[in-house]
Amino acid sequence: MSAIASLFRNDYGADGFRACSVTGLDVHRSVENYVKLFGLTAVIALAVGGSFAFSVAMTRWEFVGLLDASSYYTHLSMHAWNLLIFWMVFMEIAVLYVGGPMVLGRELPLRRLAALGWVTMVVGAIGVNASIWLAEAPNEAPLLTAYVPLPVTPWFYGTAIVFLLGATIAALPFFATIWSETRDSDRTLPLVAFGAFVTGIIAVEAILGGIAAFAYALAWRIDLIASVDPGIYRQLYWIIGHGSQQINLLAMITVWYFLTHVVGGAVVVSEKISRTAFILYLFFINLGAAHHLLVDPGMSAGWRIWNTSYAFYGAAFASMIHAFAIPAGIEAGRRRRGQGGGLFGWLTSAPWRNPVFAATIFSIILFGFLGGITGVVMGQIQVNMTWHNTLATVGHFHATVALGTTLAFFGLVLFVIKTMFRRDFVSDALASAIPYAYGAAMSVATLMLMYAGILYGVPRRTAEAVRNIPGSEFSFAAAVPIFMIFGVFALLAILSGVLFVGVSVGSLLFGDRLPDGDDGGMLPEGGLHADGGEPVHAVELRGTFALCLIFLGVFAAVYVLNWYLLTQLWAIGA
Numbered sequence: 412m413s414a415i416a417s418l419f420r421n422d423y424g425a426d427g428f429r430a431c432s433v434t435g436l437d438v439h440r441s442v443e444n445y446v447k448l449f450g451l452t453a454v455i456a457l458a459v460g461g462s463f464a465f466s467v468a469m470t471r472w473e474f475v476g477l478l479d480a481s482s483y484y485t486h487l488s489m490h491a492w493n494l495l496i497f498w499m500v501f502m503e504i505a506v507l508y509v510g511g512p513m514v515l516g517r518e519l520p521l522r523r524l525a526a527l528g529w530v531t532m533v534v535g536a537i538g539v540n541a542s543i544w545l546a547e548a549p550n551e552a553p554l555l556t557a558y559v560p561l562p563v564t565p566w567f568y569g570t571a572i573v574f575l576l577g578a579t580i581a582a583l584p585f586f587a588t589i590w591s592e593t594r595d596s597d598r599t600l601p602l603v604a605f606g607a608f609v610t611g612i613i614a615v616e617a618i619l620g621g622i623a624a625f626a627y628a629l630a631w632r633i634d635l636i637a638s639v640d641p642g643i644y645r646q647l648y649w650i651i652g653h654g655s656q657q658i659n660l661l662a663m664i665t666v667w668y669f670l671t672h673v674v675g676g677a678v679v680v681s682e683k684i685s686r687t688a689f690i691l692y693l694f695f696i697n698l699g700a701a702h703h704l705l706v707d708p709g710m711s712a713g714w715r716i717w718n719t720s721y722a723f724y725g726a727a728f729a730s731m732i733h734a735f736a737i738p739a740g741i742e743a744g745r746r747r748r749g750q751g752g753g754l755f756g757w758l759t760s761a762p763w764r765n766p767v768f769a770a771t772i773f774s775i776i777l778f779g780f781l782g783g784i785t786g787v788v789m790g791q792i793q794v795n796m797t798w799h800n801t802l803a804t805v806g807h808f809h810a811t812v813a814l815g816t817t818l819a820f821f822g823l824v825l826f827v828i829k830t831m832f833r834r835d836f837v838s839d840a841l842a843s844a845i846p847y848a849y850g851a852a853m854s855v856a857t858l859m860l861m862y863a864g865i866l867y868g869v870p871r872r873t874a875e876a877v878r879n880i881p882g883s884e885f886s887f888a889a890a891v892p893i894f895m896i897f898g899v900f901a902l903l904a905i906l907s908g909v910l911f912v913g914v915s916v917g918s919l920l921f922g923d924r925l926p927d928g929d930d931g932g933m934l935p936e937g938g939l940h941a942d943g944g945e946p947v948h949a950v951e952l953r954g955t956f957a958l959c960l961i962f963l964g965v966f967a968a969v970y971v972l973n974w975y976l977l978t979q980l981w982a983i984g985a
Contacts, residue, residue, distance in 0.1 A: 418451075418832055418919055419444050422927060427518065433830045433933045434673055441519040442512045443831050446505045448529060449581075450827055453501035453820070454915060456536065460493025461908045468856075468905065471876050472898030483874035488543045488552040495555060495812060497536045499659050500578050502820045503614065504528070506662045507585040509669070509823075510607025515592050515600075521584040528581025535574025542567040556652065559628050559639045568629035575618045575625070575651070582611055602682055606665035609689045613696065614658045620650020642709045653700030656808070659816040661692060663774065666819045667737050670771045670826060675761060676748060676935035677740035680947050688732035695725030702790045706799050719792045727787050734779055734962065739955040746950050748937050755954050762935060764839075767829075770822030770846035777854055778815025784966050785810060785861065794973045797980065802871045803864025809857045813904075818850060821911055828915060829931035834922035842914050849907035852900045859897035863890050865976065 423429045427440045466486045469477040478486060512519050519525060542564050546552050553563040557571075589608055592600065600608060624647035631639045668685070671677040679685060701718030704710055742757045751757035762768045785807045789798040798804055825842060828834050836842040863869040867890040869876055876894055877887035925931050 414920060419447060421831075421833060428516075431830055432928050433930050433939070435939060436513060437516040438513055438831075439516075439518040441522055442508055442517075445519055445522075445525050445529075445584075446508050446513070446827065447831055449501050449505040449508070450824060452529070452533065453498050453505065454824065454912060456493045456497035456501060457908070458912050459540070460490050460498055461905065461912070463487075463490035463493070464901075464908070465905050466490075468898065468901035470874055472894050472901065473876055473878060474895060474898060478874065480874040484554060485543060485546065485552040488554045489540065491555040492539055492543065493536075494817075495808075496574075496655060498820075499655070499662075499812070499816065500574075501532065502823070503610070503658055503662045504532075504578065504581045504585075505827075506665060506823070507582060507607050507611055510603050510610075510665055511585040511588040514604050514607075514669075515588060517588055517592070519584050520587045520591065524580055525584045528577050528579075528583070531577030531580060532574055533577075535570050535572075535577050538570025538573060539567060542570055556648070557625075557628070558648070559631065559641055559644045563628075563632070565629055565632040568625045568632060571625050572622055572629065575621045579615070579618050582614060585611055602679055602685055603665055603669045605686055606661065606668060606689055609693050610658060610661040610665060612693060613654065613661060616697065617651045617654025617658060620647055620654060624648040624651060642707070645704060645707060649700040649703050650697070653703060654697055656812060657692075657696045657699065659812060660696065661689070663778070663816045663819045664689075664733055664737075666823050667733075667771060667775055668740075670767060670819075670822055671737060671741055672744075673939065674765055674768045674826070674933055674935060675741050675771070676744040676750075676937070676939070677737070678744040678747070678947065680736050680739045680743060680952075684732055685736050688729040688736070691725050691729035691732075695722055695729070698722050699726060699786065699790060702795050702799070705792055705795045715792050719790050719795070723787075723790055730779075730783055734783070735955065735959055737775060738958055739952050742952055742955045743947050743950045744935075748935075750936060754957060757954060764843050765932065766836075766842045766845055767822045767826045767933065769843070770818045770825065770850075773846050773850040774815050774818035774822065777818065777850060778811060779962060780965060781854065781857060782807065782811035782815050784969050787966075788970055788973050794977055797868075797973070797977055798864065800870060800872070801864030802860045802869045802876075805871050806857050806860030806862075806864060809853065809860060814850065814853050814857060818846060821845060821849070824911075824915055826933065828918050828922070829925065829933050832919055833925045834918050835925055835931060837914060837917040837922050841910060842918075845907065845911050845914060848910065849904060852903035852907055855900040856897055856904050859893050859900065863893045863897070865973070866890075867893070 421429060421440070421443065423440050428437045429440075430436075431438050463486050466477055467483070467490050469475040470483050470486070508519065511517075543552050546564055546567075549562050550564045551561055553561065553567055557563055557567070585607070589600070589604070589611075592604075599605070624644060627639055627644060627647060630636045668677075668679070672679075698718045701715070701723070705715055705719065741761070745751055745757040745761065751760035761772070785803075789795050789804065789807060798807070825836075825845075828836070863876070864871065867887055868885070869887050869890050877890050
């Protein structure tokens with residue numbers, strides 16, 4: 412216990428503040444301790460969910476075929492809830508505290524509420540895990556969708572509501588900070604705080620939808636109401652079901668802006684443009700949830716077309732803005748420092764051995780090319796029909812969450828170990844290997860899931876992937892080589908996740924304590940500069956322009972390829 416208690420000790424002044432040797436921010440003890448607490452809890456959830464990744468992947472890889480069908484759904488539910496919800500939401504509360512009181516140089520207000528929120532979230536998370544693991548017939552493990560009238564124990568709905576209420580309580584100190592900041596001064600919020608604020612608004616919307624959906628189902632399960640309307644439930648459910656992933660997206664982009672500036676020396680190319688992109692998310696991003704309902708009955712054609720075409724592109728446009736603004740900020744910042752000439756010298760000379768920088772950049776690239784492009788393509792009403800109930804969808808959300816957000820959060824955790832826990836990595840070589848090993852292995856595994864879904868139509872909700880599909884006369888045997896590759900790289904990705912947890916926990920327990928003032932190798936060459944100096948417009952951004960052209964070329968190719976594959980499903984007039 413003394414070792415754990417020592418993790419929360421730093422040298423603070425009489426007023427409880429200390430100057431961070433990396434960011435230069437005045438950090439209060441209260442903020443730092445709660446960021447550590449929520450971050451550590453998130454890593455525990457990651458370890459639990461990651462352990463179930465092994466049994467799920469080794470079942471999908473029928474060469475191993477680890478679990479039977481009944482056990483598979485239980486393990487898949489444990490995997491999904493711990494990684495898609497608990498790992499993410501605990502980290503997102505930490506992101507709110509970093510983006511709010513820490514960036515603004517304030518104490519954390521309402522600390523008892525922060526503590527109550529953490530306790531409530533932990534109780535809810537334990538309850539959800541127990542209700543899934545202990546589910547017995549006629550109840551079922553609910554997976555993430557938990558669709559009614561699937562018989563699920565009332566304890567699941569009750570504890571899920573407890574977790575969501577806890578997240579709401581834990582977010583209140585952040586909103587109190589923003590309210591105090593805007594009330595006491597006329598200055599606008601810094602971009603990172605603004606991004607965190609928009610993230611918080613979307614989080615509240617998603618949480619309210621989740622509470623409404625699960626309370627509706629709970630009332631039915633404990634016989635307060637005789638029945639539920641599955642259509643209404645699905646509309647309510649996807650406010651949280653997909654909304655929780657939109658929180659991940661915004662938290663991830665906020666982390667991108669923060670870490671590329673601190674460890675990569677990036678500048679903000681245009682605050683107004685970046686803020687506009689966040690506002691576009693506020694209005695349009697949740698419409699992406701509609702793609703889950705496109706194959707369901709009861710929706711009008713107008714509803715489907717509006718949600719998956721015209722309005723949905725508002726969020727896609729916002730993503731395009733960030734896709735330009737962040738690499739442009741890195742290029743401008745590094746060229747100003749004279750670091751790297753030519754087309755990509757600013758990028759090739761970047762601190763790639765710094766695992767925080769590498770994790771952040773890989774998160775941007777892999778989310779953009781694998782998660783972002785596929786999200787827009789599969790969000791269209793027509794192409795969605797070829798993706799929705801196949802493993803391609805599983806590949807998509809592994810690209811967004813397991814690659815994009817998780818890699819960004821890996822970088823943030825490693826950053827916090829150095830700057831807040833003040834511990835050196837137990838091994839610099841192993842720490843540097845994490846983003847490369849995990850990014851490469853998970854990318855290949857994700858691509859194999861997409862190939863199996865798009866090219867072979869392998870379904871996503873069955874334990875068996877290519878054989879013994881109940882009620883199907885199709886043969887998926889041609890996809891066996893895809894699964895051989897998937898299985899090997901899924902194992903490598905899991906081992907990379909184990910490496911991350913091992914290095915993180917090992918560094919906290921056995922890493923040398925960094926002396927006061929030591930930046931731990933986190934700062935970019937030449938130190939951290941405030942924005943200003945040479946105008947951004949005077950700096951060449953041709954490297955970013957070239958990267959954007961490559962991105963748009965890949966986007967167009969994937970778009971056309973999916974429409975071509977759709978045309979191969981049937982021939983009009985044949």
